[in-house]
Amino acid sequence: MRTPSSFRAAKRKGEKLATLTAYDSSFAQAAARAGCDSVLVGDSLGMVIQGQRGTTGVTVDDVAYHVRCVAAGAPDLHVMADLPFGSFEAGPAAAFKSAARLVAAGAHMVKVEGGAALARTVGRLVERGVPVCGHVGLLPQSANATGFRVQGKDRESRARILADAKAISDAGAALLVLEMIPAELAAEITAEVAASTIGIGAGASCDGQILVLQDLLGLYPNPPRFAKNFLRGKGDIDAALAAYVADVRAGRFPDAAHTPA
């Protein structure tokens, strides 16, 4: 099973990390069969499982339930879990309390959305033995303020996202999701931070990629432009997941058609 130090070693060796979201036992097993490096029990479950318009209604209880399902199905697979909106912003103590519930449910790492303002919280979690994945760029938990659009297009927001990425990596995050930012900015961040970057709509230079499972299988209506339906033309779900992992590892995904302009 992957660990923070093996993620760092993969970055040093230039090995691409293939990850995707999973919310239940059957798909966790399928991700393990496909050779995924990790699965994320994302708060995207609010949209793809619960049918909400966004992620802000998801609770720690919701995420913990799905972490238990995933961990039971694939006990040897690395599992990340999202700290949902409202469960960590009050500070390190609140974040640790929420993280502890997700770790007790079976998560090996927690993911937090946000930048430099969260660095102290990330540092405290790491000190207390909770590995962290950061998340900068488009933050779905802030979509009420930003909408779901590409971030970092002007000089000011580009500099802010770069500074946020460095702050979270320097605080000890082992992984860092880069969501919907220009590919050149993602490449610059990837070159400058110690954390392994995991792109979603951020181009092919990231150290790894993540997709929402339902987007990968073509199940979600109105998928984002960067998502690719890997099930199309394949015989079954195992073949689709294997094609995704192979394309990420070979640097074939995302191609230009699946990278925001």
Ligand code: KIV
């Ligand atoms: O919740 C989620 O699925 C995520 C991914 C989009 C990275 O945060």
